[in-house]
Amino acid sequence: MTALETIRTALAQAASRLGAPDVEVALERPRDPTHGDVATNLALTLAKKLGQKPRAVAEKLLAGLELPAGLVRKT
Numbered sequence: 001m002t003a004l005e006t007i008r009t010a011l012a013q014a015a016s017r018l019g020a021p022d023v024e025v026a027l028e029r030p031r032d033p034t035h036g037d038v039a040t041n042l043a044l045t046l047a048k049k050l051g052q053k054p055r056a057v058a059e060k061l062l063a064g065l066e067l068p069a070g071l072v073r074k075t
Contacts (some may be wrong), residue, residue: 003071004038011042014064018057020046038072 001009004027011025023046030039043058050057 006067006071007038010065010067011040011061013066014061015042015046017064018046018050018060020049023049 008025008027012023015021015023015025023042025040025042027038027040030036043054043061046052046061047054047057
């Protein structure tokens with residue numbers, strides 16, 4: 001499994017734990033390299049479905065994200 005596949009799977013699992021089991025996780029490279037190597041709009045996508053603010057969803061996704069040590073720095 002590639003690093004991107006690992007990240008996508010981990011985000012899908014975190015979304016499932018929040019109550020959105022069938023969500024498609026889109027990953028992209030940010031235009032500004034200071035914003036990291038990979039980005040997703042998953043929190044924005046889930047916010048409406050879950051009836052929560054995007055920031056709150058993002059924080060919950062981040063807290064529930066299970067990734068191998070050293071793969072990413074969560075910010």
